Amino acid sequence: MDYNQLQPNDPRLHWGHTQLNILTDLWQQRTVVGKGVRVGVLDSGFIPDHPDLKIFPKSQKDFTNGAAGFGSSRSHxxxxSGVIAAAGTEVFGVAPETTIAYGRVKLNSRSIAEGIEWLLTVRPAIHAISISLEIFEENENPADFQAMKDAIAKAEEKGKVVVAALGNDFAR
Structure with missing residues (x-):
């Protein structure tokens, strides 16, 4: 696909980008589209066969014991994942040829640690891990929180870039 020929036409695009005409200009100047890049996403919900996303075959795992919401298109x-790698006709991410491995996790450090370990074992060729969730150390079991920190350190030792949300709570 020639991404330089695409024109953003999703009516939900951020109005500021549209008003300043920067989204189209930046899109047409891009040279990096994520070809060969593999990202593990740990988050709260996902559609395993979403048409705008390129998913590793058999690379989805649910660490929530089947809680409702895994297949919601409105899930976080x-x-x-779309911000990273959407490659649809109206919506596209910053690197649309990126391939995603997806783990649905609970909002706790133990589940996130399990997700990281799974990614490192099942998809060792991933380049980055995205964790856009919010947990607070004071609310976590100390052993579980340490397990998460250890899993992150292990990922970094293996050369993975770990990206995590910070300040995702409007009340704090």
Whole structure:
């Protein structure tokens, strides 16, 4: 696909970008589209066969024991994956040829640690791990929080870029 020929036409695009005409200009100047890049996304929900996302075959795992919401197109994980790698006709991410491995996790450090370990084991060729969730150390079991920190350190030792949300709570 020639991404330089695409014109953003999703009516939900951020109005500021549209008003300043920067989205189209930046899109047409881009040279990096994510070809060969693999990202593990750990988040709260996802559509396994979403038409705008390129998913590793058999690279989805649910660490929530089947809690409702895994297949919601309005889930946070679907949005975050789209920002990274959407390659649809109306919506596209910053690197649309990126391939995603997806783990649905609970909002706790133990689940995130399990997700990181799974990515490192099942998809060792990933380049980055995205964790756009919010947890607070004071609310976590100390052993579980340490397990998450250890899993992040292990990922970094293996050369993975770990990107995590900070300040995702409007009340703090």
């Amino acid at each position: 994980g679907c949005y975050c």
